[in-house]
Each structure stands twice: as C-alpha cells, then as structure tokens.
Amino acid sequence: MTPPRRPPTQALSTLAVHAGEGSHDSDAPVVTPLMQSATYVQEVGTSEGLRYPRYGNAPNAELVQRRLAALDKAEAAIVLSSGMAATACALLALLRPGDHLVACKWIYGGTMRLLTQEFTSLGIQITLADPLETRAWRKRLRKETRAIFLESPVNPTCRVLDLKPISHIAQEEGLALVVDSTFASPVNFRPLEHGADVVIHSATKYLNGHHDLVGGVVLGTAPYIEEVRQKMMLWGGAPDPFACWLLERGLKTLDVRVRRQNENAMRVAQWCAERKEVRVVHYPGLPSHPDHAIAAAHMSGFGGMLAIELTGGGRAAERFVRKLRLIRHAPSLGGVDSLVSEPRHNSHTHLTAEERAKLGIPDGFLRLSIGIEDADDLIADLEQALH
Numbered sequence: 305m306t307p308p309r310r311p312p313t314q315a316l317s318t319l320a321v322h323a324g325e326g327s328h329d330s331d332a333p334v335v336t337p338l339m340q341s342a343t344y345v346q347e348v349g350t351s352e353g354l355r356y357p358r359y360g361n362a363p364n365a366e367l368v369q370r371r372l373a374a375l376d377k378a379e380a381a382i383v384l385s386s387g388m389a390a391t392a393c394a395l396l397a398l399l400r401p402g403d404h405l406v407a408c409k410w411i412y413g414g415t416m417r418l419l420t421q422e423f424t425s426l427g428i429q430i431t432l433a434d435p436l437e438t439r440a441w442r443k444r445l446r447k448e449t450r451a452i453f454l455e456s457p458v459n460p461t462c463r464v465l466d467l468k469p470i471s472h473i474a475q476e477e478g479l480a481l482v483v484d485s486t487f488a489s490p491v492n493f494r495p496l497e498h499g500a501d502v503v504i505h506s507a508t509k510y511l512n513g514h515h516d517l518v519g520g521v522v523l524g525t526a527p528y529i530e531e532v533r534q535k536m537m538l539w540g541g542a543p544d545p546f547a548c549w550l551l552e553r554g555l556k557t558l559d560v561r562v563r564r565q566n567e568n569a570m571r572v573a574q575w576c577a578e579r580k581e582v583r584v585v586h587y588p589g590l591p592s593h594p595d596h597a598i599a600a601a602h603m604s605g606f607g608g609m610l611a612i613e614l615t616g617g618g619r620a621a622e623r624f625v626r627k628l629r630l631i632r633h634a635p636s637l638g639g640v641d642s643l644v645s646e647p648r649h650n651s652h653t654h655l656t657a658e659e660r661a662k663l664g665i666p667d668g669f670l671r672l673s674i675g676i677e678d679a680d681d682l683i684a685d686l687e688q689a690l691h
C-alpha cells in the first residue's frame with residue numbers, strides 16, 4: 305500500500321514538495337484532495353485494511369507521514385494532534401512503570417510538566433540533567449534507565465546541545481535517545497543523522513509554518529512508530545484529516561521559509577547586538593553565543609529563533625512589546641509572521657523570578673520568532689519600539 309520512498313539523493317526542497325505523493329496519471333489532482341471523512345467502508349469478513357482516522361491511517365495522514373519521514377530521513381513517521389500528544393505518546397511507547405528517564409533540565413515548559421507531574425504519577429521515574437555539569441548524563445544513569453530526552457535548540461534560550469557524546473552514552477548503555485527538534489526543523493538539523501533514535505516535532509511550529517494548525521510528529525524505526533501508533537489509538541491523540549492536509553500544504557514551502565527565516569534572524573540578531581538597549585542577544589549564529597561552534601559544526605542553518613535581554617529589565621520589555629507595530633505579541637513560533645513572547649508571562653509563569661533567572665530567563669528576556677517578512681522592515685519595527 306505504501307509506495308516506495310523516493311531515492312534519498314533528492315534534495316530536501318524537492319522532498320518537501322513531492323515525497324510520498326501520488327499519481328502522474330491523466331486527470332489526477334496535483335494537490336492532494338482533502339478526505340474529510342471520519343470513517344471508511346470496510347471489507348466484509350476481515351479486519352484487514354480497516355481505516356479510521358483515530359488509528360492514524362486517514363489518507364491525508366498517511367500521505368503527510370510519508371513526506372515527513374523523507375524529510376527527517378526516518379524509516380517511519382506518525383502525525384498526532386499536537387506536539388504534546390507527540391511527546392506523550394513517544395515516551396509512553398518507551399517507558400513502563402518502574403522505568404527511569406533522564407531528561408535535560410532545559411526543555412519546553414509543557415514537556416517539563418508532562419514529565420514531572422504526569423509521568424511520575426504513572427510510576428515512571430524522571431531525573432533532570434544539567435548539561436553544563438561535567439559527566440551530566442552518565443552520572444544520572446541507573447539500571448532502570450531506558451531513555452534520554454532532550455531538546456535542541458532549546459526553547460526559549462536558544463542553547464544548542466552536542467548530540468555526539470550523548471548518543472555515544474545512549475548507544476553504549478542501550479538507551480533510546482529522544483530529541484525534540486521543533487526549533488531546528490529538518491532544514492537546519494536532522495537528529496537521526498547524529499545518533500538520535502527518536503525525533504519529535506511540534507508541527508504547529510516550523511513544519512506547518514502558517515500559525516493555522518496544531519499538530520505533532522514522532523519519527524523513528526517502523527516497529528517503534530507502530531508502538532507509538534498503538535498508544536495514540538488508545539490515548540486518543542490522532543489528528544483531524546484537515547490538519548494533515550494543511551500540514552502537507554505547509555511542508556511544501558518548508559525549505560524556502562526556513563532559509564529565509566535563517567537569513568532574517570541573523571540580520572536581526574546582528575542588529576540587536578549593536579544596540580545599547582539590548583544587554584544580551586541569544587542567537588547561535590553569533591560568534592558570541594556559547595554554543596556557536598557546535599551549531600556551526602552540526603547545523604545547516606542557525607534558525608529563525610532568537611532571544612534578547614533588554615537593559616531596562618521587565619518594565620522596558622513591556623514598554624518595548626507594546627510599541628511594536630509589525631511583530632505581534634503571541635505565544636507559538638516558527639511561522640511566516642514574526643512574533644515576540646515574554647516567557648515570564650506564558651511558558652514560565654509558574655516559576656519565581658529567581659527560578660527563571662537560574663534557567664537563563666531573567667526579567668527583560670524576550671523571545672523572537674522571526675518570520676519571512678523583509679528583514680529591513682523587521683529591524684525598522686524593532687528600532688522604533690526601542691526608542
């Protein structure tokens with residue numbers, strides 16, 4: 305049923321438009337039709353070929369899953385109803401009560417709560433590792449450890465982790481290395497090529513790129529993705545066919561969008577670095593960034609995400625955000641519209657100011673998701689708001 309994958313020699317931009325697609329027959333639609341049906345006629349006398357969207361096999365889901373697998377060079381992919389559903393089902397498929405997970409302490413706020421509140425209540429033990437500590441990962445391993453979870457680049461501080469030493473440990477110890485690669489997108493980084501076993505994306509962000517759907521993806525080996533599918537079927541995290549259709553459409557422009565976002569973010573970061581109102585710029589593309597060398601060695605682009613710390617602290621940040629006219633104040637990221645967010649008022653609102661500062665998110669910290677607008681227009685907007 306699954307058509308053969310295209311030869312791996314094709315470039316990502318081509319795969320983003322074509323991988324996994326159908327027919328060259330006369331009269332075939334060039335754009336995948338949306339099959340917005342919640343059920344399909346079943347063959348009598350067998351369960352073979354049973355099609356039901358909650359099982360992850362709606363035609364629009366199957367098509368976009370093939371395309372996503374091709375982009376991240378994975379054997380298989382599954383699309384879920386959100387990035388959180390993807391993380392939850394990816395880990396439910398790996399961990400049983402009594403198992404232990406080592407997670408990086410620099411992870412998305414929602415993931416942190418999922419692990420420390422929900423997974424611990426299921427009897428799964430979680431230990432957080434500080435990547436700045438020497439031997440941080442190895443020190444945390446126990447005989448019950450089954451997997452290592454990390455995110456790179458890190459939301460919202462834009463730190464970049466070197467997967468190589470971590471994947472060596474995972475391989476030696478027979479652990480699964482799970483990487484949330486939402487910030488990079490397959491254009492800038494493909495963790496499976498760097499020793500990861502499982503990749504997760506919030507498709508809400510770069511993969512779709514238009515701020516008009518919520519979705520998630522898990523990528524890995526075919527047998528593992530089948531396990532994730534079993535979890536998704538029962539815990540109920542399948543996507544709607546329309547979300548899959550929108551995601552496939554969004555993916556077609558992934559390569560051009562992300563390249564433009566890389567260029568724009570570099571221009572904005574360089575400009576911000578020259579301003580006295582900006583105390584620090586966090587962008588892996590700047591030589592001043594602590595992980596610049598790692599990012600330059602392993603990533604194809606430095607990304608569209610950056611963060612700035614304003615000299616004037618929280619009050620200055622609020623004044624600045626109110627004055628922006630083009631860049632809007634909204635959570636989420638990775639889309640064509642540039643957005644700004646203040647982590648202390650959304651993803652990190654549950655922490656105290658001191659706890660946030662310890663994580664590298666002091667008051668005055670703003671996260672910028674750079675879109676595909678003209679870089680000069682974005683800079684003009686930042687300039688008038690800083691005045």
Ligand SMILES: *Cc1c(COP(=O)(O)O)cnc(C)c1O
Pocket residue numbers: 386387388389412414415455459484486487506507508509518519520
């Ligand atoms: C947004 C985000 C998520 C969660 O994705 P949703 O689609 O909002 O559920 C997970 N990880 C990272 C890094 C994110 O930025």
